Amino acid sequence: MSFLRLGRALPLPLPLASRFSPAVIRVPSARPPLSLSLPRSQPLRMASSAPAARFAEGEDPQQLGPDTELLQQQGWALDGNGMGVTKTFHFKSYFKAVSFVNLIASESSSKKHHPTMTVRFGSVDVHWTTHHPRGLTHKDITMARHCDHGASLMGAVDSGQGLKCGPSA
Numbered sequence: 480m481s482f483l484r485l486g487r488a489l490p491l492p493l494p495l496a497s498r499f500s501p502a503v504i505r506v507p508s509a510r511p512p513l514s515l516s517l518p519r520s521q522p523l524r525m526a527s528s529a530p531a532a533r534f535a536e537g538e539d540p541q542q543l544g545p546d547t548e549l550l551q552q553q554g555w556a557l558d559g560n561g562m563g564v565t566k567t568f569h570f571k572s573y574f575k576a577v578s579f580v581n582l583i584a585s586e587s588s589s590k591k592h593h594p595t596m597t598v599r600f601g602s603v604d605v606h607w608t609t610h611h612p613r614g615l616t617h618k619d620i621t622m623a624r625h626c627d628h629g630a631s632l633m634g635a636v637d638s639g640q641g642l643k644c645g646p647s648a
């Protein structure tokens with residue numbers, strides 16, 4: 480028996496591609512969008528990322544709640560955990576920004592309540608919170624109001640009018 484005859488007698492395997500059905504090699508199409516089914520009576524509400532105020536033990540939420548809301552109307556925002564308030568003040572000069580910091584530092588020393596302040600070229604970030612007892616207290620509210628007063632004395636301006644410098648300007 481010659482080699483050629485043996486080749487004809489035993490069929491050669493088919494090429495790989497022809498052995499797969501189109502269903503196997505087809506690229507899956509994009510999935511249909513997920514459908515969301517809510518009861519008709521329930522409106523779709525976006526998840527809110529706004530933190531709730533967390534007052535320290537011993538504080539009166541009935542009093543501090545409205546006080547905090549008033550501060551928020553003045554541009555203060557609750558911090559990430561709701562235990563503090565924060566605001567950025569803008570100035571037309573670095574000297575004014577530093578003078579504002581000194582004004583707040585002076586009141587902080589006399590009231591024994593101190594903020595975290597970040598001084599930039601034409602702005603100051605102020606953060607108030609109370610460490611003992613932990614949370615937002617009337618001291619933070621009072622000092623935040625003092626900051627607003629001091630800022631207007633120092634000629635604070637709207638964010639667009641502040642002195643700017645560098646890549647974030």
Ligand SMILES: C[C@H](O)[C@H](O)[C@H]1CNC2=NC(N)=NC(=O)C2=N1
Nearest residue numbers: 591592593594607608609610611
């Ligand atoms: C003993 C001293 O008065 C306290 O440690 C003060 C100091 N300054 C403070 N500052 C602030 N922001 N929160 C406080 O709880 C606080 N405690």
